[in-house]
Amino acid sequence: MKETSVVDDVMRAAVELFAANGYANTSVQQVVEAAGVTKGAMYHYFQSKDDLLFGIYDRMLSLQKEHLDAIVAQGGPVGDVVRAVCIDVIETSIDFLPEGTVFFRSMHMLTAPRQSEVTRRRRDYNDIFASLIEQGQAEGLYRTDIPRAVLIANFFADVHYLSHWYSPEGPEGKTLLAEQLTDLFLTGIDASAAKGAAS
Amino acid sequence: MKETSVVDDVMRAAVELFAANGYANTSVQQVVEAAGVTKGAMYHYFQSKDDLLFGIYDRMLSLQKEHLDAIVAQGGPVGDVVRAVCIDVIETSIDFLPEGTVFFRSMHMLTAPRQSEVTRRRRDYNDIFASLIEQGQAEGLYRTDIPRAVLIANFFADVHYLSHWYSPEGPEGKTLLAEQLTDLFLTGIDASAAKGAAS
DNA sequence: CTGGGCATACCGTCTAGTCGGTATGCAGCC
DNA sequence: GGCTGCATACCGACTAGACGGTATGCCCAG
Numbered sequence: 001m002k003e004t005s006v007v008d009d010v011m012r013a014a015v016e017l018f019a020a021n022g023y024a025n026t027s028v029q030q031v032v033e034a035a036g037v038t039k040g041a042m043y044h045y046f047q048s049k050d051d052l053l054f055g056i057y058d059r060m061l062s063l064q065k066e067h068l069d070a071i072v073a074q075g076g077p078v079g080d081v082v083r084a085v086c087i088d089v090i091e092t093s094i095d096f097l098p099e100g101t102v103f104f105r106s107m108h109m110l111t112a113p114r115q116s117e118v119t120r121r122r123r124d125y126n127d128i129f130a131s132l133i134e135q136g137q138a139e140g141l142y143r144t145d146i147p148r149a150v151l152i153a154n155f156f157a158d159v160h161y162l163s164h165w166y167s168p169e170g171p172e173g174k175t176l177l178a179e180q181l182t183d184l185f186l187t188g189i190d191a192s193a194a195k196g197a198a199s
Numbered sequence: 200m201k202e203t204s205v206v207d208d209v210m211r212a213a214v215e216l217f218a219a220n221g222y223a224n225t226s227v228q229q230v231v232e233a234a235g236v237t238k239g240a241m242y243h244y245f246q247s248k249d250d251l252l253f254g255i256y257d258r259m260l261s262l263q264k265e266h267l268d269a270i271v272a273q274g275g276p277v278g279d280v281v282r283a284v285c286i287d288v289i290e291t292s293i294d295f296l297p298e299g300t301v302f303f304r305s306m307h308m309l310t311a312p313r314q315s316e317v318t319r320r321r322r323d324y325n326d327i328f329a330s331l332i333e334q335g336q337a338e339g340l341y342r343t344d345i346p347r348a349v350l351i352a353n354f355f356a357d358v359h360y361l362s363h364w365y366s367p368e369g370p371e372g373k374t375l376l377a378e379q380l381t382d383l384f385l386t387g388i389d390a391s392a393a394k395g396a397a398s
Numbered sequence: 399c400t401g402g403g404c405a406t407a408c409c410g411t412c413t414a415g416t417c418g419g420t421a422t423g424c425a426g427c428c
Numbered sequence: 429g430g431c432t433g434c435a436t437a438c439c440g441a442c443t444a445g446a447c448g449g450t451a452t453g454c455c456c457a458g
Contacts, residue, residue, distance in 0.1 A: 006403090024224075028449085039405085040403085041404050041405080108221045109221060150376065161360065171346075193386040205437090226413060238415085
């Protein structure tokens, strides 16, 4: 029960080209040629070039939100939940590396209403993550001497930065990397690290 | 006697507009109007729109490299040097927040040769930072159970992410924030944190 | 014969960059 | 001081091309 393949082909080509050359530097013509369809076909399924871009965001945001909800729903000790969420979001970000590239590079090219929707949904994710951290703090797992917003930014920074340095051809396996980054993050925010000695 | 204020005015306007609306969405006409000069004047000092963008990068890269060299030249225990470098790069990134926004968003809009120059200079910075970390590892300060490239990415991620969440109007003072982020990073890579819970 | 799926030619707009021209300043010469 | 010659700084109307989007119509399934 596939979507009309035109949609799929166009989306695939769009992500690839947008990631490689940027949204603004990619013409609709290039996209449809790479997808092997015509402009007419594309504009039959998409309202605008902007639509194409938003489609990419929509898929990613939905997927990550789904994962988050599933992990949270499964329950368990909050420390384990946080760890699982961290690993998951890093892994899926690696799976969707080109999407990530486009995401952070071209969000500002979306029309204003779309931009706010993306922002809203990201804030949603953020808030849920924040409440997990808050729980962890209440249980004495995580340090409280640094504003929670900073702890959280410190984590999402890693996720964000992936598309700027990680190469799937490199030596790092994605699962291992996810564990390593998560470990670095959790070690940094561990309660026992709180404001004592430097050096 | 300053550099012909045209250059300065144009650059200032360009950074502001590029940060607010993106490079591709900003026309040269808008830039020169905001700067209060004419197109003719601008094209007298800049070869192309691309030149404008590169100018922004050039200034930032030069400044940060200068700072890095100065700190390294000053010497001292490697742990202190690393800490000083971290704090400095975070602070200057906050001082140049709009430039940072443009930087990460629009690097791919530069012409290929310029892009490689930017990449080269960033790699330079990276390599020096990496050798500091390596020294620290040799002295037993930092953990060695995670690839050095990952440790370093973990830090630059924070720097990179600043322009996506930090607001100068927010509650965080820039010096305090720089210390907090540096602390989180250094705690994460501390040798004593190495591979305990494999869970 | 009807309508959704698609093809193609075309249009209006926008924009980076140009180019002929002007204004100003300065150096040397008489 | 006046004159010439030349360079630098700047002006702004104009162009050539690219690009997003559309109008129109064909084709085939039902």
